Amino acid sequence: MRFPVTYCAYHHFRSKGWVPRDGIRYGGDLVLYRKGPPYYHASYIVIIVSVDAETLQETVFREAKNRTFSWPTMSGQLRLATSVSKEVMLCHVVVPTKYLKSDSCDVSCLNNFQVKETIVSRWISTKEREKELLDIDCDF
Template sequence: MGPRWKGKGSEAKALVDPMSKIVEQLQSSLIQSETHGLLSGCSVLLEATPEQTDLLNRACFGRPIITAEKDKQWFQLGLEEAFYLCHSLKCLKIEEGDKCPKNNEELWEYMKSKRETFVDFYKAYSHLRKKNWVVRSGSQYGVDFVAYRHHPALVHSEYAVLIISEGDGDVNGRLRVWSDFQCTIRLCGSVAKTLLVLNINKNGHDAVSPLCLEKYDVEERTITRWSPEQCREDQTIGKIGNG
């Protein structure tokens, strides 16, 4: 199942303005302005300049917040998004209240305390983002993430993503029996998405610091519903390509 572009010319627009280029521009802008984010529960609030507002929207990081302040634009970043900008792209500093910016280890502990599944979700999120896929929540489809080849305004999401942790199975308690697979695959088929299972292999390393992420591996498997008209050997189980 390939990309389903929205309207004539969408694919050409994506080729002219690749996601990797947009993210690089956002990274440069945030570094130059020494932008700080503010921890707020299970999210990070970010005050953005007009240029950054445009880049955040185009790069699909966070969601704009409507406020009464006409001269300011705030964005709400999820934990994975915020830590990706801070840890992987090194373009965002994050603080709590009026305190000094937290270092990566402090943020790591904070975010783990807010969500039990943070480590596995972050590894999966960063794995896809580094391949230039746009990653959004997949809760409306009963999965962990959905992955887009480019901006959602140009293309429909291509993959419905489920995350499995080594030794623990599915981190949200699904895919434990075959009927779970059947239901999930049927749902993905009904919304024209391919089920992508990301298996997080920790290789015996505990999540004591962000450095452990370099020791983790991600195994990709796409799972499709078998059709009687096809030979079983024709089933596609493999790795996804770059965005």
């Protein structure tokens, strides 16, 4: 059951003013809109990962299968995000160890979860070279 982790991420983004929606169309868990789908296109594709609070390792929360990313799948996700003008955000939900295997996680336990965000981007060498060329100072 992955609901507590997904809801924790959903609530985190709602409290920051984002409008989260289902992200299955883009290969993620959520997509984030600024004001909502009628006003803007989604800005981020969010991939939710549950993490053990003690070891900070990716973990399986309540018998739910997490995705395990390899570099080729992450590269594909980043290419997809680039082609649809979005950014990929990894949302790490840090779950206290005592809740990982217990069945007693209700709404009150969500206060103990923490959420960390990481934006992942693709490095494109030609763009970096152009940027370096623009940064060169000319003394004429």
